[in-house]
Each structure stands twice: as structure tokens, then as C-alpha cells.
Amino acid sequence: MHKGKQGIIIRKEAFELEMGQPVIEFDGVTKTYQKGMHALNDVNIKIHKGEFVFVVGRSGAGKSTFIKLIMREETPNTGDIYVNGYNLSKMRRRDIPYFRRSMGIVFQDFRLIPTMNVxxxxxxxxRVVGASNREIKRRVAQVLSMVDLGSRARAYPRELSGGEQQRVGLARALINNPALIIADEPTGNVDPNMSYEIVELLTEINRRGTTVVMVTHEHQLVRDFNRRVIMLENGRVVADNLEGAME
Amino acid sequence: MRSFRYLVKEGFKNVWSNRLMSVASIGVLVAVMVLIGAAILLSVNVDMMLNTLQEQNVVMVYTVDKATEAQAREAFSKVQKISNVASAEFVTQEDGVKSLINDMGDQYKELFEFVDDGDQKGSWLPFGMRVSFKDLKKFDETISEIKKIENIDHVNDQRELTAKIVNIRNLVNSAGLIIIGLLFITALVIIANTIKITMHTRKLEISIMKAVGATNHFIRTPFVIEGILLGLISAIISTLATYGLYTVVANKVTSMSVSVVPFMSVLWIVIGVFLVLGVITGCIGSIISIGKYLRKEGSEFRAF
Incomplete structure (x- = not known):
């Protein structure tokens, strides 16, 4: 363990990907739940550093399981998963928190604490990672201005619009300067105009080098942003538009 | 350290933001602690009574009837020399009669004078000695040592009474321990439940904590501090409540000419027991519920 750039405690190996090693790699991953249903069936995916990937699919296609596996909330029945240089199949329970610090997550329902201001x-x-108050002030101001909410720092979630709340969620995901952002239907609860703004923000974050994986079912949005699209259906990858990633 | 300060603050915040539940659990904990305090104080008082009785535990040693005063006094000096004898007092025949009249009533005075041999009052009585012991554990040995002395006839002791009181004390102590044990478990359950409720109200926060990489230790600490805080507040209130109640009861009992242990002399025992109990129940109670919670619900932090 060592102290990162922001005095944040991380595991040394977290950001040390070998040259050419994907940020996310699913190698023959199958996940079956108790009912015997294949949530994911022999999935092979590689997502490299700096990519922006949309993961699409109908409800029940396996998108949720895909994210749960990336976050090491679930483990696969067969196959290996590597994220940010960690082999999730071999990860010890006590290492999970440190692994999660290497990524930021944006939720569909924002998941802001109503009793706390922005x-x-x-x-x-x-705070969770033990940063100093000075560091917290500096970083929060920086990230809030990045998502254009510098003036709303003292506002409470209930005083914000859906789009603003999601930008707070995005700021929270960015605060630890993660190498990877996982956005789970981030536009699901915001109006269409705001949806574009959110994805543009994610694109901007991606332009600065952060890998972004966004799960969505909004096809129009996916078409308009023209990025790599992984399509899941019945737990299988049925399309992987790698060309999008090349642009 | 930075994190710890933040977590302590969070623990205090938990107690406040969950104040209704905090007040309820403090209330029940205080009741439990006051009962425990009552058990302790009862035990301490029975102990004191026993000690007082033991201190007053005077055995009467009598000489044989035919012993002269000189022989009796010689025996008395031998009794005094026994190492376990704390004090000894020679009782002349005259004092013996006085004591009998005192115990039995003036109506027997004439009868006693009638059996007297001339002017020598109580000549029909043996000489006596009031003897108390230093160490009651050596009671039997000392009695047999006394009995070996020449001209000593018999010894009247209060062993039965002492034994009864010892039995009562043992009963009070073991009943007290059982009650304390049961109440301790009750206190644990109460704290664990309060913490569980706090955790449910902070479910969202915990789920986010887990998502952003908080360790279980980080998540657990504010709840443990909340538990300890509830225990400590209860301990302080319980000490005051026990003091108040004891003072009222002690005044009533003292007015019946029974002496009780002053509260101040057991104050530190009571405070100590309450504080230890409060901290331990708070700590264990919260660890039990948060542990269960983190294993089960805490891991399902995403709302798909």
C-alpha cells in the first residue's frame, strides 16, 4: 500500500497495468444464478485504457450482472475477470475496498445522501479513503467546477434538478481520480437534454484519459455519440462494434 | 487519525439523528443498570451486616461449676493468650446474674436471690468469659483450644446464626449474578437492535461507502462509537438514578435503626460496573449487528 497523488491510500498494484493489458478483461466468463438461468454465458470482452464503451441490451440481457462482476460484487462461475490489473477471481475479500477505490461509479438513481449537501x-x-480536510476542500472545489456545480456546493440534493444531481454523482465518482468510470444508466432519471450533457461530460472525462464504461438502453444516445458498443442479449455478446472505438 | 476524528463525529451524529431510538434504548439500559446497581448494593449491604455480626460474634466461655474465682481467672488468662483471641472479658458470677435478670426480666430477681448462697450473688452460676476472635476461619480450632484449658466447661457460640447469614449472603450473591447476567444479555439485545435500526436508516450511506471503497472497519466504527456512547450516557444516568433511589431507601431503612452502607463508599464500584457494562454492551451489541449487516445486506449496495 502507498499514498497516491492525493494522499489517498491505494494498493500499489492498482494502477500498474502492464503494457497493452486491458483495463477490463472478461475471459470466458459465465455467471449462473441459483435458478439455473445464465445471466452471462461465455463472455469474452477486452476494454483498453482510454476507451469509451457503451454496453447496451434489453432488460435481463445481463447488463446488471456485467457491472456487478466488474465491481466484484459477484464472482463468475467460470472464467476470469481482470479489472485495473486485479484478478477478481483470486481477490481476497479484504482487498475489495482498495480495488473499488481504483474506479468511480455513477448510479442511475444518483444515490446522493439527502442529509448531506453537495x-x-x-x-x-x-473521507472514506482518509484524505486530509485541506485535500478534500481542494479536490471537491476542483471537481465541482469540472461538472459546473461550483456555485451549488452548499445546496442539498432536494434543491437540485435531476441533471444537477447526476452531475454531483459524477463529481463523486471522479473525486478519487479513478482510472475507470462505470456509469450504470446515468441518464435513466434525467430529461433528454440533460442526458446529452451527462454523456458529453463523460466524453470529456474520457478525453483526459479515463476509461469509461456506460450501460444504457437509450439507442439514440448511443448512435449520436458513435463509440464502441457492446450489445448483450440473453447473457451473450451479440455485437461488439469495435470500429466505434477507433474514432 | 483524521478518519478516526471524522468517524467519532459520525458516531455522535448517529445518536442525535436517531434520538428517539437513542432515548428509548438509554431508558431501557438505565432500567437494566439500576437493577444491576440494586443487586450490587443489596449484596454489599448483606455483606456488611454479616461482617458486623461477625465482628460482634462473641462466644461465651463458661468454667466448670466447682471452679473458684482464682481458678477461673487463671483459665481466663490462658484464654487471653490464645493467638486468635481478639478480645476477652471476664464475667463474674455477680455480673452473670445481672445479665440474666437483664435478659429475663425483674420478676426473676427474687428467685435468683433465693438460690443465692448468702451474700455471694450468683454463686450458683459458673464464671464466664466473653471472647471474640480475630479470624473466624479458625473458629473451630480456637474453640477446641479453649476447651482444652483446665476448668473450662463449655462454650456457647452462634455458629448456626452465622451459618444462616452466610447462606443468605451466598444466595443473594448468586441470585445477583444470575440477574446481572440476564440483564446484561437484555442490554446487549437492546443496543444491538438500536444499532440495527440506525444501520437501516443509513442503508444508503453504507451502500455508497461500500461502492466507493470504504473498508468494513471504516463503516463499522461510527456504529460502535454510537453503541459505546449510548452505554456511557446510560451509565452516567444510572449512577445518578441509583444514588437517588438508594438515598431514599437508605433513609427509610435507617429510620428503622438498621445501618446501611453509605452510597459514597461504593460509588466507584457502582460507576465502574456501569461504565464497563455500558462500554462492553455498546461495543459488543453494535459489532454483532453491524457484522451481520455487513455480511448480508451491506454487500448488496446497488439498486438494479
Whole structure:
């Protein structure tokens, strides 16, 4: 373990990907739940550093399982998963928190704490990793201005629009300067105009080098942004538009 | 350290934001602790009574009837020399009669004078000695040592009474321990439930904590601090409540000419027991519920 750039405690190996090693790799992954249903069936995916990937599919296609596996909330029945240089199949339970610090997550329902203002909601992620108050102030101000919410730091979630709340969620995901952002239907609860703004923000974050994986079912949005699209159906990858990633 | 300060603050916040539940659990904990306090105080008082009785535990040693005063006094000096004898007092025949009249009533005075041999009052009585012991454990040995002395006839002791009181004390102590044990478990359940409720109200926070990489230790600490805090507050209130109740009861009992142990002399025992109990129940109670929670619900942090 060592202290990262922001005095944040991370595991040394977290960001040390070998040359050419994917940020996310699913190698023959099958996940079956108790009912015997294949949530994912022999999935092989490689997502490299700096990519922006949309994961699409109908309800029940396996998108949720895909994210649960990436976050090491579930483990596969067969196959291996590598994320940010960690082999999730061999990961010890006590290493999971440190692994999760290497990524940021954006939720569909924002998941902001209603009793905390914007500043504290964003600072929360830094407190968890033991950052100093000075560091927290500096980083939160920086990230809030990045998502254009610098003036709303003292506002409470209930005083914000859906789009603004999602930007707070995004700021929280970014605060630890993660190598990977997982966005789970981030536009699901915001109006269409705001959806574009959110994805543009994610694109901007991606332009700065962060890998972004966004799960969505909004096909129009996917078409308009023209990125790599992985399509899941009945737990299998039925399309992987790698060309999008090349642009 | 930075994190710890933050987590302590969060623990205090938990107690406050969950104040209704906190007040309820403090209330029940205080009741439990006051009962425990009552058990302790009862035990301490029975102990004191026993000690007082033991201190007053005077055995009467009598000489044989035919012993002269000189022989009796010689025996008395031998009794005094026994190492376990704390004090000894010679009782003349005259004092013996006085004591009998005192115990039995003036109506027997004439009868006693009638059996007297001339002017020598109580000549029909043996000489006596009031003897108390240093170490009651050596009671039997000391009695047999006394009995070996020449001209000593018999010894009247209060062993039965002492034994009864010892039995009562043992009963009070073991009943007290059982009650304390049961109440301790009750206190644990109460704290565990309160913490569980706090955790449910902070479910969202915990789920986000897990998602952003908080360790279980980080998640657990505020709840443990909340539990300890509830225990400590209860301990302080319980000490005051026990003091108040004891003072009222002690005043009533003292007015019946029974002496009780002053509260101040057991204050530190009571505070100590309450604090230890509060901290331990708070700590264990919260660890039990958070542990269960983190294993089960805590891991399902995403709302798909």
C-alpha cells in the first residue's frame, strides 16, 4: 500500500497495468444464478485504457450482472475477470475496498445522501479513503467546477434538478481520480437534454484519459455519440462494434 | 487519525439523528443498570451486616461449676493468650446474674436471690468469659483450644446464626449474578437492535461507502462509537438514578435503626460496573449487528 497523488491510500498494484493489458478483461466468463438461468454465458470482452464503451441490451440481457462482476460484487462461475490489473477471481475479500477505490461509479438513481449537501456528498468518497480536510476542500472545489456545480456546493440534493444531481454523482465518482468510470444508466432519471450533457461530460472525462464504461438502453444516445458498443442479449455478446472505438 | 476524528463525529451524529431510538434504548439500559446497581448494593449491604455480626460474634466461655474465682481467672488468662483471641472479658458470677435478670426480666430477681448462697450473688452460676476472635476461619480450632484449658466447661457460640447469614449472603450473591447476567444479555439485545435500526436508516450511506471503497472497519466504527456512547450516557444516568433511589431507601431503612452502607463508599464500584457494562454492551451489541449487516445486506449496495 502507498499514498497516491492525493494522499489517498491505494494498493500499489492498482494502477500498474502492464503494457497493452486491458483495463477490463472478461475471459470466458459465465455467471449462473441459483435458478439455473445464465445471466452471462461465455463472455469474452477486452476494454483498453482510454476507451469509451457503451454496453447496451434489453432488460435481463445481463447488463446488471456485467457491472456487478466488474465491481466484484459477484464472482463468475467460470472464467476470469481482470479489472485495473486485479484478478477478481483470486481477490481476497479484504482487498475489495482498495480495488473499488481504483474506479468511480455513477448510479442511475444518483444515490446522493439527502442529509448531506453537495460538498459533503462529493467529499464523502475522499473521507472514506482518509484524505486530509485541506485535500478534500481542494479536490471537491476542483471537481465541482469540472461538472459546473461550483456555485451549488452548499445546496442539498432536494434543491437540485435531476441533471444537477447526476452531475454531483459524477463529481463523486471522479473525486478519487479513478482510472475507470462505470456509469450504470446515468441518464435513466434525467430529461433528454440533460442526458446529452451527462454523456458529453463523460466524453470529456474520457478525453483526459479515463476509461469509461456506460450501460444504457437509450439507442439514440448511443448512435449520436458513435463509440464502441457492446450489445448483450440473453447473457451473450451479440455485437461488439469495435470500429466505434477507433474514432 | 483524521478518519478516526471524522468517524467519532459520525458516531455522535448517529445518536442525535436517531434520538428517539437513542432515548428509548438509554431508558431501557438505565432500567437494566439500576437493577444491576440494586443487586450490587443489596449484596454489599448483606455483606456488611454479616461482617458486623461477625465482628460482634462473641462466644461465651463458661468454667466448670466447682471452679473458684482464682481458678477461673487463671483459665481466663490462658484464654487471653490464645493467638486468635481478639478480645476477652471476664464475667463474674455477680455480673452473670445481672445479665440474666437483664435478659429475663425483674420478676426473676427474687428467685435468683433465693438460690443465692448468702451474700455471694450468683454463686450458683459458673464464671464466664466473653471472647471474640480475630479470624473466624479458625473458629473451630480456637474453640477446641479453649476447651482444652483446665476448668473450662463449655462454650456457647452462634455458629448456626452465622451459618444462616452466610447462606443468605451466598444466595443473594448468586441470585445477583444470575440477574446481572440476564440483564446484561437484555442490554446487549437492546443496543444491538438500536444499532440495527440506525444501520437501516443509513442503508444508503453504507451502500455508497461500500461502492466507493470504504473498508468494513471504516463503516463499522461510527456504529460502535454510537453503541459505546449510548452505554456511557446510560451509565452516567444510572449512577445518578441509583444514588437517588438508594438515598431514599437508605433513609427509610435507617429510620428503622438498621445501618446501611453509605452510597459514597461504593460509588466507584457502582460507576465502574456501569461504565464497563455500558462500554462492553455498546461495543459488543453494535459489532454483532453491524457484522451481520455487513455480511448480508451491506454487500448488496446497488439498486438494479
Amino acid at each position: 460538498f459533503d456528498n462529493v467529499a464523502f468518497s475522499l
